[in-house]
Amino acid sequence: MSISSRRGAIERRTAETDIKLALDLDVPGQAAIDTGIPFMDHMLTLFARHGRCGLEVTARGDLEVDFHHTMEDLGICLGQALAAAIGDGGGLARYGQATIPMDEALCSVAVDLCRRPCLVYNVKLVVEKVGDLDTELMEEFFRALVSHGGLTLHVNLHYGKNQHHIFEAVFKALAHALRRAWAPDAGLGGRPLSTKGML
Numbered sequence: 001m002s003i004s005s006r007r008g009a010i011e012r013r014t015a016e017t018d019i020k021l022a023l024d025l026d027v028p029g030q031a032a033i034d035t036g037i038p039f040m041d042h043m044l045t046l047f048a049r050h051g052r053c054g055l056e057v058t059a060r061g062d063l064e065v066d067f068h069h070t071m072e073d074l075g076i077c078l079g080q081a082l083a084a085a086i087g088d089g090g091g092l093a094r095y096g097q098a099t100i101p102m103d104e105a106l107c108s109v110a111v112d113l114c115r116r117p118c119l120v121y122n123v124k125l126v127v128e129k130v131g132d133l134d135t136e137l138m139e140e141f142f143r144a145l146v147s148h149g150g151l152t153l154h155v156n157l158h159y160g161k162n163q164h165h166i167f168e169a170v171f172k173a174l175a176h177a178l179r180r181a182w183a184p185d186a187g188l189g190g191r192p193l194s195t196k197g198m199l
């Protein structure tokens with residue numbers, strides 16, 4: 001796979017949400033995020049910065065209902081864009097992990113870009129909302145990301161007291177783990193890291 005093609009652009013419109021999302025694995029740290037949910041703008045912006053990728057997101061969802069549809073559909077679009085950017089996974093490190101502190105919170109994330117969706121999500125909710133966002137919806141975002149991105153993702157919060165810090169540790173750990181997993185490994189000669197010869 002050529003480095004220049006590591007990009008996924010998704011336009012997805014339903015009766016509930018209208019989302020445009022572009023992910024570029026080789027445009028370091030450029031983010032333009034407008035989801036209508038300020039806390040997710042904050043999370044996705046730091047995801048792009050720490051993942052050293054380009055991420056553009058414009059979302060208009062039925063926030064007057066609640067944030068559920070928008071959170072889930074953001075996960076779908078990011079997952080689809082990631083899958084497109086990864087392609088057949090040839091020549092990529094495939095695995096990545098990171099343990100990241102954010103003040104008193106500590107989170108470990110491990111990923112496998114294996115085309116098999118699996119989410120393990122152990123993240124404590126200490127309050128019902130951060131900003132206007134229902135904290136329980138974050139798991140819906142990750143479930144959709146995993147289902148549509150075709151990745152195995154383990155998110156384990158070790159501890160934390162402040163919900164903002166907790167989610168910030170989660171997203172930073174995700175970014176650092178993914179950056180390692182999608183990094184090219186020249187020793188693979190462009191082939192997937194698998195004894196099957198394909199992912």
Ligand SMILES: [Mn+2]
Pocket residue numbers: 042164168
């Ligand atoms: Mn913050």
